[in-house]
Amino acid sequence: MSTPTLGVWKFTSCDGCQLTLLDCEDELLALAGQVRIAQFLEASSAVVGGPYDVSLVEGSISTPDEAERIQRIRAESRVLVAIGACATAGGIQALRNFADVDEFRSVVYAAPQYIDTLATSTAISEHVDVDFELRGCPIDRHQLLEVLTAYLAGRKPDLPDTSVCTECKRRGLTCVMVAHGTPCLGPVTHAGCGALCPAYGRGCFGCFGPMTNPNVPALTAQLRVLGMAEDEVDRVFRTFTVSSFERER
Amino acid sequence: MSHRSRQLKVSSLARVEGEGALRVVVNDGTVERAELQIYEPPRFFEAFLRGRKYTEPPDITARICGICPVAYQTSACLAIEDACGVELDPAVADLRRLLYCGEWIQSHALHIYLLHAPDFLGYPDAIELAKDHRDVVERGLRLKKAGNALMELIGARAIHPINVRVGGFYRAPARAELQGLRPQLSQALRDALATVRMVSGFTFPDLELDHDLLAVRVPDRYAIESGDLHSTSGLSFAVGNFSEHVVERQVEHSTALHAALDNHLYLTGPLARYTLNRARLLPLARAAAVEAGLGVECRNPFRSIVVRAVEVVYALEEALRLLDAYVVPDRPYADVVPRPGVGHGVSEAPRGLLYHRYELDEDGLIRSAVIVPPTSQNQAAIEDDLRRVVGANLDLDDGRLTALCEQTIRNYDPCISCSAHFLDLTVEGR
Numbered sequence: 001m002s003t004p005t006l007g008v009w010k011f012t013s014c015d016g017c018q019l020t021l022l023d024c025e026d027e028l029l030a031l032a033g034q035v036r037i038a039q040f041l042e043a044s045s046a047v048v049g050g051p052y053d054v055s056l057v058e059g060s061i062s063t064p065d066e067a068e069r070i071q072r073i074r075a076e077s078r079v080l081v082a083i084g085a086c087a088t089a090g091g092i093q094a095l096r097n098f099a100d101v102d103e104f105r106s107v108v109y110a111a112p113q114y115i116d117t118l119a120t121s122t123a124i125s126e127h128v129d130v131d132f133e134l135r136g137c138p139i140d141r142h143q144l145l146e147v148l149t150a151y152l153a154g155r156k157p158d159l160p161d162t163s164v165c166t167e168c169k170r171r172g173l174t175c176v177m178v179a180h181g182t183p184c185l186g187p188v189t190h191a192g193c194g195a196l197c198p199a200y201g202r203g204c205f206g207c208f209g210p211m212t213n214p215n216v217p218a219l220t221a222q223l224r225v226l227g228m229a230e231d232e233v234d235r236v237f238r239t240f241t242v243s244s245f246e247r248e249r
Numbered sequence: 250m251s252h253r254s255r256q257l258k259v260s261s262l263a264r265v266e267g268e269g270a271l272r273v274v275v276n277d278g279t280v281e282r283a284e285l286q287i288y289e290p291p292r293f294f295e296a297f298l299r300g301r302k303y304t305e306p307p308d309i310t311a312r313i314c315g316i317c318p319v320a321y322q323t324s325a326c327l328a329i330e331d332a333c334g335v336e337l338d339p340a341v342a343d344l345r346r347l348l349y350c351g352e353w354i355q356s357h358a359l360h361i362y363l364l365h366a367p368d369f370l371g372y373p374d375a376i377e378l379a380k381d382h383r384d385v386v387e388r389g390l391r392l393k394k395a396g397n398a399l400m401e402l403i404g405a406r407a408i409h410p411i412n413v414r415v416g417g418f419y420r421a422p423a424r425a426e427l428q429g430l431r432p433q434l435s436q437a438l439r440d441a442l443a444t445v446r447m448v449s450g451f452t453f454p455d456l457e458l459d460h461d462l463l464a465v466r467v468p469d470r471y472a473i474e475s476g477d478l479h480s481t482s483g484l485s486f487a488v489g490n491f492s493e494h495v496v497e498r499q500v501e502h503s504t505a506l507h508a509a510l511d512n513h514l515y516l517t518g519p520l521a522r523y524t525l526n527r528a529r530l531l532p533l534a535r536a537a538a539v540e541a542g543l544g545v546e547c548r549n550p551f552r553s554i555v556v557r558a559v560e561v562v563y564a565l566e567e568a569l570r571l572l573d574a575y576v577v578p579d580r581p582y583a584d585v586v587p588r589p590g591v592g593h594g595v596s597e598a599p600r601g602l603l604y605h606r607y608e609l610d611e612d613g614l615i616r617s618a619v620i621v622p623p624t625s626q627n628q629a630a631i632e633d634d635l636r637r638v639v640g641a642n643l644d645l646d647d648g649r650l651t652a653l654c655e656q657t658i659r660n661y662d663p664c665i666s667c668s669a670h671f672l673d674l675t676v677e678g679r
Contacts, residue, residue, distance in 0.1 A: 012290040016315020016408040022363060023407060025394040032376040043363060044374030046265035063290045081337045085602040092312050093292040104296035117291055138315060138408040196405045200412045
């Protein structure tokens, strides 16, 4: 069997999720022995043409050019994995989907006519078939390694789609909401971070997006009981995965 | 070879953070155009920050850049603390500096070993480099990991840390937790000194900048997480006056906005910091700089890799010092009560100055936000370098000259993801 090829692609994003691959300091060189990194512009000026066995796609689709480019990448990729909140939900830049993008443009740019952008920022799956979505803003390094290992071994990644609460309980942490009255999105947020925020005495702010079948209305009622005003509840759900949470509210 | 008319083009720059392109046009031996084109899509941070709560910018603006989130979090915190008239407990301020040291170590190690060194050593990337010099790449990864370890302990994760809040931190680490990092950081310091020795042996093309250099300065330390602004031309001003001195203007040849300092070209980042603050380095870093042949100033952008290596030594020395002096603060954060007004914050992101300004209303909601990232400030200087490098090397063939142009851009570790929400967009096919 020939060495499988890996492509890493960037769309509208902060580069943090692809950086996660370079943050695998202990595994990077071993990984490079198992796969041929055929396209990874952030890390290499060597570019090998497709097809690619596995493509990792970071970022959302927010320009006409990107909407075309993702089609070409899909066509060249055997397995396509969307990595991170931008690629799986449109990212924080999807706040424009709920606002007037022309007005946004004129606030930021002196000459807005030069800015070629779509009115929406959308997930990769709204444009092409996606084989797996890895959540997080940013993604978790261990989860990324599991995804790569799984596809290289020809199996599906084994990652839970439960809530942050399950990770929090497993770590034996004290519930910040019950014990301290701190508003926390853990009950509705997709697992994967390892309950980082509760471990630091902070309520989860939902950067992995909603879990599968979350009960957002029930949590919303609890957030109100804890004293959050309506506009605060709106803001807490409208961050890094605004599009996904808005669908669940 | 005829040099009558040449065009050099790289439509997707590699080993930089974000999406950029390079275009150079030479006619009759004259460089007509030298452009670093930014086609990273805009994300409109300044627009959607309006109406957000004063507590949110550290988390939200971190997402501008996955490589330097702490710089964004810090400048955002400073600006809001300034608007609300909050002073930090010195122990909390030191913890912020320690976290920032972690970011300098990981970002500089990433740039030196994975992005920039391959240029000097003739490899397309660090993976290929590792096939011949595995020990070198392993040292770089070890160094990077030490920076990340510091960020992971204080910030809970290295990319978009969750423990930073306006006024300080959600949780302060115990002294023993920080001391647990000592062996790793001590090893990293040895690796950093070896890095300075390695990079100082590289071959550097001749280029001397004469622009003004601008950096943050504090009296007693090499400035990282706060300070006043100083330039080599003798300018000196507080962060509150930043927008009176630094003005973005649209230039004819480019769709990008370029920043100017009192109407002249200037540069921020490692060269500026070293030249302005060298005397404030700690002993090991200062000795390493001397050993590496850096003088009282460094104005050759190709040597920025040496300055970065010296700054890694400094960041580790400083981290070990802060770690030993650490006392758990009484409270990990100061209470921040919002009030209407304007606040400014500036800090030294690994690649240069990062300025934030927020205006708050009486409810603590943001009325306006301005963010000036390092790469939009440095873009004019980068293009000026390109022009000069091309002009001085017209005898090279297109392939070698293009490679030299790319290396010239990488000298600045440009963070295009950061600048894109600020610079105008040129759409390029790729």
